[in-house]
Amino acid sequence: MRRKIATQELKGAWRMHRREFLGALATSPVMLVMSGCAGSGRAAIDESGSVMTVLGPVDAGTLGMTLIHEHLYADLRPYAEQAGNPLSPPAEVVDVVLPYLRDIHRLGCRTLVDCTATTLGRNPALIRQLSEASGLHMLTVTGAYVAAGGRFTPSYVLDETDAQLAQRSIGEWRNGIDGTGVRPGLIKLGVENDLLGDTERKVLRAAARTHLQTGLVIASHTGPWGDVEPGRNGCCAFAQLELLGAEGVAPAAYVWVHAQNEVQASHHVRAARDGAWVSFDGFRPGQEGAYVALIRRMWEEGLLDRVLVSQDAGWYSAGQPRGGEFKPFTPLFTALIPALRDAGFDDEDLRTLLVRNPARAFTIRVRVRQS
Template sequence: DVGKAVQELRMFIEAGGKTLVEATPINYGRDVRGLTEIARKAPEVNIVASTGFYVAEAFDQRLSEMRIDELAELMIREIREGMDGTSSKAGVIKVAAGYFRIHPLEEKALRAAARAHLETGAPIQVHTTHGTMALEISEVLEGEGAELRKALLLHMDDNMDKWLTVKVLERGVNICFDKFARVKYRIPEEWRIKFLEDLIKEGFESQLMISMDAGRRSYYKSYGGGPGLEYLPKVIVPRLLEMGWDEKLVKRIFFENPREFLKFSPRKR
């Protein structure tokens, strides 16, 4: 519902939110016209739409039969010309890997994403299933020549294994902790914050981002749910400051790192 989405964004804006990356890709229910209307009615917030493909189970027959370069060309068109027959362009590439495996369709999409990135300079974000396959994803992207500083692995706080996370960060890739407000998974916010602090002490603060995997309307106050898109700026940021994070560090994690990631890099082809 466009009206409820705008209402939710208004609360986000009032809490200090500036940019929302809408990570729904081509084959998982993306609504380009709805997003465009929402952006028109809430111009104070930057809405960054995604091109790309979700996990193997979401591929239809047409997409499944497309070659790597054909998938790449589709993403390139959506970045340069517009999505779904509109003039609204994608600002980020979204692909995915499964739970402890990269399906052949997912590998094809990862390789296509890297090629589209090299052609357009667009950044790549990758859904990990419970934080698995992070090293393998990085290897596939790097094998295609992608700049890992322009890749972001999502949901990495589902698997807070320090040895693995440090190995991933040492490759140069970015990671996102985006399961804040998911207390139902029995991981309190305190654990996420402490793990982030450990990674910052290791010198990785320029590769860390915080977000919300709020992909269902049950998370939105405008639908009678919670905690709402305002949760990070309204609840988590003040908590971090109270815990001793200085404003420079908060700005780094919430503003500077996402801004650098979302910038298009110079074309490599």
């Protein structure tokens, strides 16, 4: 890792008008470095294989620079309310969201993973429309979300067996989601308790069955929001890894979502050494120091190749005027990447974080636990 100094253009960019700023960044050293990531070809990726996007399968080596955990459209009403009063995305969603997607495309991003869970407003047809309009590869999800105190848990998740839940997800993989023809690119779960309950264990077993049939990676929202009790978030992740392992699934098939909420860094190291993906995915401007420290620790341990980064941003929210406050996708490029370069992360480190690791994580491949 070589020491790099951020340019004065980037440091002063925050004071520019948004359009002027993007134009300046397009010719900055950060952009020039990352432009090599945008479509570098499969030879630059450690794993060969395909990734399932909303427009169909693509070679993993073509994903380029990837945001691995973001949101486009969501419905954050309790699931019972959603079911009783369904809302379709208004036509304005595209007008509101598309400029944010075009911004990151200009900055070198080529893939965005929409991690909106199945019962939080997942809308494959809308994601496909935004993918076509923006030129970005996009992925959507299958699975079940039982975090948030059950706020988004439908009755069928409570009533069906793990085998029946797995067949729902496997059916979406084989036939497409809700008649759209769009197939999922990952399994998204939501699990918040470190002592797994019956429903959480059932959902995890269903995810294991689905992975072993489809090769889709399992990305699990882990722990309650805002939890800073040392060890609790990590213990929740390890409980999931243990159960998945008992079902024959290797840690490499698991993404620990929201790992930044675990303040005990030794847990990140342990999970990565076991082979899991450790995802620091809630970055916001002003958190540069914390995120650099998290990523540096993993680099020092020789585990940078198990780290994923993103922002959990976006969120056009159903029922709110123009979707409420939409959080832009640009801060990772305009704040975190310059901070990482200031801290000494070089071109290859950035490619590992933003290109190689996402391509390997989302490659369709069954990962079987070795005894």
